[in-house]
Amino acid sequence: MEVLRPLFHVLVFPGFLFLVAFGLLASWVDRKLIAKFQNRVGPPITQPLADLIKLLAKEDIIPQHANRAMFAWAPLVGFAGVIASAVYIPMWSPTAVNFFNGDLIVVIYLLTLPAFALFLGGWYSSNPFATIGATRVLSQLFGYEVPFFLACLGPAVAAGSWSITEITRMQADGLWLIGAAPLSFVVAMIALIGKLERVPFDIPQAKTEIVTGPEVEYTGRRLALWKLTFLTETIVGSALIAALFLGGPHFWGIPFDQMGPWLGGLVGMVVLAVKILLIVFFLSLVQAAMARIRIEQMVEWSLLWLGIPALANIGVIVFITRQMGA
Amino acid sequence: MPKLSFPIGPQHPALKEPENLRFTVDGELVVDADIRIGYVHRSIERSCSERNYVQDLYLCERVCGICSNAHTLAYSMAIEKLADVEVPERAQYIRMMMHEFERIHSHMLWLGVAAHEIGFETLFMYAWRDREIIQDILEMVSGNRGHYAMTTLGGVRYDITDEMAGKIREGLATLRQRAEHYADIATTEATFLKRTVGVGVVSGDRCQQLGACGPVVRASGKDYDVRAYFPYLKYDNVEWEVRTSELCDVLGRTIVRVQEVIDACDISIQCLDLMPEGGEIQAKFPRKVPEGEVTSRVEAQRGELIYYVRSDGSDVPERVKIRTPTLANLPASIEMVIGGQIADIPIAFASIDPCFSCTDRMVVLDDISTGDRRTMSWAELVKLGKRK
Amino acid sequence: MTASELVEQIQSEYEGELTEAEARSDVDAWVGVPPADVQQMARYIMETWAPVHLSTISGVDNGREIEVLYHFATEGVSLNLRAAVPKGDDRIDTITPIVPAAILYEREIMDMFGVEIVGHPDPRRLILPEDWPEGDYPLRRDDVLEEEEGEEDNA
Numbered sequence: 001m002e003v004l005r006p007l008f009h010v011l012v013f014p015g016f017l018f019l020v021a022f023g024l025l026a027s028w029v030d031r032k033l034i035a036k037f038q039n040r041v042g043p044p045i046t047q048p049l050a051d052l053i054k055l056l057a058k059e060d061i062i063p064q065h066a067n068r069a070m071f072a073w074a075p076l077v078g079f080a081g082v083i084a085s086a087v088y089i090p091m092w093s094p095t096a097v098n099f100f101n102g103d104l105i106v107v108i109y110l111l112t113l114p115a116f117a118l119f120l121g122g123w124y125s126s127n128p129f130a131t132i133g134a135t136r137v138l139s140q141l142f143g144y145e146v147p148f149f150l151a152c153l154g155p156a157v158a159a160g161s162w163s164i165t166e167i168t169r170m171q172a173d174g175l176w177l178i179g180a181a182p183l184s185f186v187v188a189m190i191a192l193i194g195k196l197e198r199v200p201f202d203i204p205q206a207k208t209e210i211v212t213g214p215e216v217e218y219t220g221r222r223l224a225l226w227k228l229t230f231l232t233e234t235i236v237g238s239a240l241i242a243a244l245f246l247g248g249p250h251f252w253g254i255p256f257d258q259m260g261p262w263l264g265g266l267v268g269m270v271v272l273a274v275k276i277l278l279i280v281f282f283l284s285l286v287q288a289a290m291a292r293i294r295i296e297q298m299v300e301w302s303l304l305w306l307g308i309p310a311l312a313n314i315g316v317i318v319f320i321t322r323q324m325g326a
Numbered sequence: 327m328p329k330l331s332f333p334i335g336p337q338h339p340a341l342k343e344p345e346n347l348r349f350t351v352d353g354e355l356v357v358d359a360d361i362r363i364g365y366v367h368r369s370i371e372r373s374c375s376e377r378n379y380v381q382d383l384y385l386c387e388r389v390c391g392i393c394s395n396a397h398t399l400a401y402s403m404a405i406e407k408l409a410d411v412e413v414p415e416r417a418q419y420i421r422m423m424m425h426e427f428e429r430i431h432s433h434m435l436w437l438g439v440a441a442h443e444i445g446f447e448t449l450f451m452y453a454w455r456d457r458e459i460i461q462d463i464l465e466m467v468s469g470n471r472g473h474y475a476m477t478t479l480g481g482v483r484y485d486i487t488d489e490m491a492g493k494i495r496e497g498l499a500t501l502r503q504r505a506e507h508y509a510d511i512a513t514t515e516a517t518f519l520k521r522t523v524g525v526g527v528v529s530g531d532r533c534q535q536l537g538a539c540g541p542v543v544r545a546s547g548k549d550y551d552v553r554a555y556f557p558y559l560k561y562d563n564v565e566w567e568v569r570t571s572e573l574c575d576v577l578g579r580t581i582v583r584v585q586e587v588i589d590a591c592d593i594s595i596q597c598l599d600l601m602p603e604g605g606e607i608q609a610k611f612p613r614k615v616p617e618g619e620v621t622s623r624v625e626a627q628r629g630e631l632i633y634y635v636r637s638d639g640s641d642v643p644e645r646v647k648i649r650t651p652t653l654a655n656l657p658a659s660i661e662m663v664i665g666g667q668i669a670d671i672p673i674a675f676a677s678i679d680p681c682f683s684c685t686d687r688m689v690v691l692d693d694i695s696t697g698d699r700r701t702m703s704w705a706e707l708v709k710l711g712k713r714k
Numbered sequence: 715m716t717a718s719e720l721v722e723q724i725q726s727e728y729e730g731e732l733t734e735a736e737a738r739s740d741v742d743a744w745v746g747v748p749p750a751d752v753q754q755m756a757r758y759i760m761e762t763w764a765p766v767h768l769s770t771i772s773g774v775d776n777g778r779e780i781e782v783l784y785h786f787a788t789e790g791v792s793l794n795l796r797a798a799v800p801k802g803d804d805r806i807d808t809i810t811p812i813v814p815a816a817i818l819y820e821r822e823i824m825d826m827f828g829v830e831i832v833g834h835p836d837p838r839r840l841i842l843p844e845d846w847p848e849g850d851y852p853l854r855r856d857d858v859l860e861e862e863e864g865e866e867d868n869a
Contacts, residue, residue, distance in 0.1 A: 038451035128332045132351070132668060199445050200517050208443045208672045211338065291517040292445030294669040295354060364841035372853060537768050537815025550767060555787065556741055621742070621785055621792055623769065632785060634772045649770035653818060 009098075014091040015083050022273070023231030024048040029277055030234075030284050037288035048231075055224035063217050067124035074121030075218070075225035081113025082232045089239045090168045090248045091272060092265040093256070099165035104156055107164065107240060108149055111195065114229050115141050118204070121226075122214020133213020136204040136295050143299040144194030144201070147187050147306030150314065154184030155244040158317045164240070168248035172256075178245040180320075183313035185245045187306045189282060192237050194302065196230060198283055200290040201298055238279040239272065246275050329357065334671065336365050343681070347671075354667050359660050374646035379405055379615060382643060383479060386633075389648060390681055391472050392435065395428045396626035397648070398477040403558060404622035404635040405479055409615045415560075417481035417608060419601040422559040423494075424467070424476050425624070426590040426597075430501065431460045432627035433583040433590075436679045437508060440580065443672040444521040449511065456504045459497045466490055481608030491598050502591040509584045512577065522577040526662035526674030529574055538658040540629020540651050541586070542678050545571045545578035552625035564596040576677045583679075586627075614641045626651055628679045652681045717743040717791050720763075727762070730754055734796065746796040749782075749806045755795060756784070756809040763788040771819035773827040775855045780804055780827050784816075799829055808834040826853040 009015055027048040035042025062071055088103040090096045096103075115137055122134030155177040159167040171177055178185045194201040204213045215226050242248060249268030250256075256264040293301070332351050336344040344365040350358040370389055374382045386401040387394045399421060406413060413421075434457035441449035461471050467490060468474035468483075476482050486494070512518060528538070530546035543550050551568045553561045569585040571578035617639040623632045629651030638644040655678040662674040717737035724745055725735050733746035747755045760766050769785040769792075779798045786793040799806050808831045810816045820831045821840035828851035831837065839846070 034447075038448045039455055040451060128330055131330065132332070132354075135353075199447075202445060203669070206445065206669065208445065209669050288448045290446065291441070291449075291515070291521055292669075293517055293520050294667055296667070297520055364839075364843065367841060369852070534765050534767065535814045537813075539767070548765075550787075555790065556792065621769075621794060623787070623792070630767075630769060630787075632769045634770075634783065634785065636774060645772075645774045647770070647772035647774075649772075649819075653822075654770070654815070657815065657817060 009087050010083065014086045014089070014097065018091075019083065019086055019232040019235055020228060022276075023228065023235050024052065026234055026277065026280050027231050030280050033281060033284040034288050037284065052224055052227070055227065056221055058220035058223075060220035060222060061217075063125060063127065065126040066217065067126075070120050070124035071217070072222070074117040074124075075222050075229065078114035078117030078121075079225050079229045079232070081110045081117070082229055082236055085110035086232075086236050086239075088164055089236060090165060090243050091239065092249055092269040093261075094165065094168040094172050094248055094250065096165045096168075099163050101166070102162045104152060104162050104164050104167070108152060111233065111237065111240070112141065112145060114233055115145075115195070117229075118214045118226070121218070122216075125214065125217040127217050129210040129212075129216045130214050133204050133206075133210050133216070136206075136210075137214060139295050139299055140194060140197075140201065140204055143302040144191040144306070147302055147310050148191035148195065150307065150310035151181075151184040151188035151191060152240075152244060154181035154310065154313050154317055157314055158321065160321070164243050168243045168250075171247040172250050174247075174250070174252055176245065176247045176250075180317055181245065181313050183309040185241070187310040187313075188241050188245065189279070190306055191302070192241065192279075193283060193286060194298070195237060196234055196283070199287040200293050202292055203295045203298055206292060234280065234283070235276060238276040241279060242272060242275040248272060332668070334675075345680075347675070349663070349668070349671065351668055354669070356663050356666055356668060356671065359663050361656060361660060363656075371646055371648060375643055378613075378641040379479065379643065382646065383477075384475070386646075386648070387473055387475065390650065392432050392681060393428065393626045393628060393631070393650075394473045395424050395476060396624055396631050398475075399425060400622050400624045400626075400631050400633045401635075401646075402477050402479055403624070404620050404633045405615060407620045407622065408618050408635065408637050409612055411480050411609050411611055413481055413609055414606040416485075416602050416605050418559050419597045420482045420486055420607065421477055422561070422564075423486070423594045423597045424464075424474060424482070425559070426594045427460055427464055427467075428474075429590045429627040430587050431457055431464065432679075433587045434460065434505075436583060436676075437580070440576075440673060440676050441518075443676045444518070446518060449508075449518070453508065456501060459501045459504075463494055463497050466493060478608065480611035481606070483608070485607050486598075486601075494598065495595060498591040498594055502588055505584055505587040505591070509581065509588070512580045512584060519577065521670075521673060522580060523573075523575060525576045525666065525670045526579075526659075526677050527575045528658050528661050532661065533658050536657040536661070537654050538629070538678075539654045540625070540627070540679075541579050541582045542629065542655050542658055544569060545582045546574045547572045550630070552623045552630050556623055558624060560597070560600070563600060564593050566593050576673055579677045614639065615643075628652060628681060629655060650681065652678065655680070715788070715790055716740045717793075720788075720791050720793065721745070723762070724758075728755070728758055733798075741790060741792050743791055743793045744796065745793065746798070749797045749799045752782075752784075752795075752797045753807045753809060753812060756812045759786060759793065759795070760812055763793075766793075766813075768813050768815040768819070771816060771823055773823045773829065773853060775827065775853060777855065780829055780854070782806055782823060782829065784809070804828060805830045805832050807832050810835055825851070827851050828854055 028045050032042040062068055085107045087097040088107050119134045119137045122130040155167050156162055158177055158180045159170045161167055197205050206213060218226060249272045251271045254267060256268060329350055329352050332349045334347040336346050346362040348360045349356050370385055374385055383398055383401060386397045389397045434453050438450040438453035464474060465471050467486060468476045528546060530548045533543045533546045534548055539550060547570055549568045549570055554568050566589050569582050571581050615637045617637055619636040621632060621634045623630055631651055632649045634647040635643055636645045659675055659678045663671050666674060717740055720743050721735050721737045730751050731748055734744060736744045738744060767787040769787050772783040774781040779800045781796055781798045784795040797806060806829055808820060810820060818840060820834055823829050824831055824837060825840050825842045
C-alpha cells in the first residue's frame with residue numbers, strides 16, 4: 001500500500017482528480033461571478049465540465065508545418081508542472097504531502113513551466129498569431145515572474161525558511177504573514193493575474209488581437225489540456241498564496257488539534273477552499289472592472305509598481321527580524 | 327525577430343465582417359498595412375438600375391444593417407428632389423427622429439464593440455444592455471429592430487402616436503443618463519485611457535486630405551458634418567451643435583460619439599416638441615420620375631453618406647451610385663495603424679466604425695478552386711446571355 | 715457662398731475650356747471639363763476653396779462615353795465636376811496627387827468601368843477578385859451600345 005501512496009497523491013488527491021474537479025468548480029464560480037458583474041445570467045454549474053467533455057470529443061489536429069513533437073508535448077509538460085507542484089502545497093493541514101527546505105523554489109519553478117510550455121507550443125505552431133502570442137508570453141513572463149518571486153520571498157524571509165510547510169506551520173498560531181508582508185501579498189495577487197493570463201494581463205491570448213495567441217492552432221484534447229492547465233494553475237497559485245500569506249488551512253477558533261486527522265483534514269480543506277474562492281472572487285472582480293493593456297505597458301508597469309514594493313517589503317522584514325534577533 | 331506578415335481577416339474575431347487586412351510587423355510594431363475589400367459585394371448599384379424606384383428603396387435599405395435608415399433617407403431625398411415632391415412637415419420630423427434614433431443605437435453598438443476590442447467586456451455588456459432601450463423604441467415605432475422600413479418615397483410609413491411619444495421621452499431620458507455615465511467612464515477609467523489615449527492618431531489636416539468624414543474627422547478638430555454643411559430635413563429648426571474633439575485619437579472618437587448620443591436624445595425630444603399635430607405623413611408619389619441627375623448627402627452615424635442618382639424619365643433609375651462612409655474613412659484608418667502596436671490594430675481600426683458590407687456592394691462570387699463563376703447578379707446573367 | 719456665386723467665379727477665373735457650368739439650386743453646382751483638363755480643374759478647385767472635401771467619384775456609362783463625376787463639397791456648396799471619357803479612348807489623368815482622398819475612388823472606377831486612370835500611384839484591383847477576367851467591367855454597359863448599333867443596322 002505504501003508504494004501506491006505517492007501515486008494516489010499525484011493522481012487523486014491533492015493531484016490530478018482533485019485539482020481538476022475543484023478547478024472546474026472554481027471556473028464556474030468565476031464565470032458566474034463575472035456574469036453577475038456584467039448583468040448577465042451566467043452558465044449553469046455543469047457548464048465547465050460540459051465544455052471539457054466537448055473539447056475531449058473533438059478531433060485533434062496537428063498543423064502540417066508545426067514541429068510535431070514540440071506541439072504535441074508542450075501542453076502535457078505544462079499540465080504536469082502544475083500537478084507536480086500541488087504535492088508541495090498544504091491542502092488540508094499545515095503539512096503538505098511532501099516537503100523539504102527549498103520546496104518553495106521548486107514550486108515557483110514548476111509554476112513557470114506552463115508559461116514556457118505555452119511559449120514552445122505557440123512558437124512551434126508555425127502560425128503568425130501563435131508566434132506573436134508566444135513572444136508575448138515570454139515578455140509577460142519577465143514582467144510578472146520577478147515580482148512574483150520577490151513577493152514569495154517576503155514570507156520566506158519572515159519565517160526564516162524556504163519550505164512552504166514550515167511557513168504555513170509558523171502561521172498556525174494565528175499570526176498570518178499577510179500582517180508582516182502586506183505589500184508582498186498585493187504584489188503576489190497581481191502577479192498571479194499575469195501568471196494566469198487574465199484581464200488586464202490577458203495580453204498573450206488577446207482574442208480580438210491575435211485570436212488566443214499560442215493556443216490558436218490547438219484543438220480537441222490538447223486544447224482541453226491547455227484549459228485544464230490554467231484551471232488547475234488558478235487553484236495551485238491561489239493555494240500557494242493562501243499558504244504563504246493567509247495561514248493555509250488555518251482559521252481562528254477552529255480547534256484542529258481536537259478534531260483528529262480525518263475531521264480536522266476535512267474542515268481544513270473547506271477553510272482553504274473558501275480562501276481560494278475568495279482569491280478567485282478577486283480575480284473575477286478585476287477581470288470585470290478593467291480593459292486589457294498593452295504588452296509594453298504591462299512590463300513597464302509591473303516592474304515598477306510590483307517589483308519595487310515587493311523589494312521594499314522584504315527590506316522592512318529583514319530590518320525587523322534583525323532588530324528582533326539583536 | 328524577422329519582419330512578419332500578419333493577416334487580420336477575412337475571418338477574425340475583431341472583425342464581424344469578412345475583410346482582409348495585411349500587416350507587416352516588426353516585433354510588436356506595425357510597419358506597413360494594406361487592405362483588401364470586396365468580400366461581400368452584392369451588386370446593389372447595378373441591381374438598382376434593373377428595378378423600379380420603389381423596389382430600389384428596399385434594396386438600398388439592405389446596403390447596411392446598421393445604417394439602413396440613413397440609406398433609405400438619402401435615397402428618398404434624392405428621388406424626391408428629382409421628382410420635385412414636397413415631404414409633409416410631420417413626416418420630416420419623424421424621419422429626423424428615426425435618423426437620430428439610428429445614430430444612438432449605432433453609437434451604443436460601437437461603444438460596446440470598441441470595449442470588446444480592448445478586452446473590456448463589462449463595458450461591452452452594459453453598453454449593449456442600454457442599447458436595448460433604443461431598440462425597443464425603434465421596434466415600437468416601426469415594428470422592426472433593424473431595417474425599419476420607415477422611410478418611404480414622399481414621407482414615412484408610420485405615425486408616432488401620443489402614447490409612443492410618452493414612451494420615447496421616458497426611454498431617452500434614461501438613455502441620456504446612461505450615455506453621460508459612459509462619457510464619464512471613457513474619460514476616467516485607467517485601463518480604458520491606457521488603450522485609447524494617443525492610439526490611432528491622425529491629424530485633422532491629414533484627415534481632411536484623405537477625405538475622412540463623420541466622427542473620425544470631427545475627433546480631429548474639423549467640423550465637417552453634413553447636417554451643418556448642407557442642412558436637410560429640419561436640422562435648421564432644432565438647437566444642436568457639431569461635436570468636435572482636438573484629441574485626434576481613439577479617445578477623441580469615443581468622446582465625440584458618446585456626446586452625439588446625448589445630442590441625439592436632445593434632438594429627438596425637440597422633434598417631438600416641434601412636430602405639427604396630425605396631418606399627412608406621406609405625399610403622393612409619381613411612378614415615373616422626370617429626367618435628371620442629383621446628389622444627396624446625409625450624415626449617417628459613421629459619416630457622410632452620398633447618393634448620386636440619374637434618371638432617364640422612366641420608372642427605373644439609369645444609375646444609382648452609393649458611397650458609404652467607411653470607404654471614405656479607409657485611407658485614414660490605414661494611417662492610424664502604421665507605426666502603432668499590433669495590440670492597437672483592432673481598436674484603431676474599429677475607431678472608424680468600419681462597415682464593410684456597406685463598402686462592398688457588388689458581388690460576383692468566384693469559386694476559387696475551380697475558377698468558375700458560381701453566383702452572378704441577374705444583370706451579369708443577362709449580359710452573358712446576350713454575348714453568346 | 716451659394717452655388718451660383720461659385721459658378722460665376724469659375725466662369726470668370728478658370729482659364730480653360732468648360733463644357734458646362736450651371737447652378738441647379740442654391741447648393742448644387744455642376745461644372746464640366748474635357749477629360750484632359752481634369753487635373754488642372756482639380757488643382758484650381760482645391761486651391762480656390764480650401765478646405766475642399768472630395769465626397770466620391772461616380773462613374774456613369776451613358777452608352778457612348780463614360781462620365782466620370784467628381785463630387786466635391788465646400789462650405790455650403792456641393793460642387794459636381796463632370797469629365798466625359800469617350801469609349802475607345804477611355805483614359806483619364808489621376809487626381810490623387812492633388813486630392814489624396816481620390817485614391818480608392820479612382821481604383822473603384824478602374825475596377826467597375828475599365829477607365830484607365832493614368833498615373834495612379836496604386837492601380838491594383840480594389841473590389842473585384844484577383845481572378846476576375848481581364849477586360850470585363852461590371853458597370854460598363856457595352857451591351858447597350860451593341861443593342862443600339864444592332865437596331866440601327868436593322869433599320
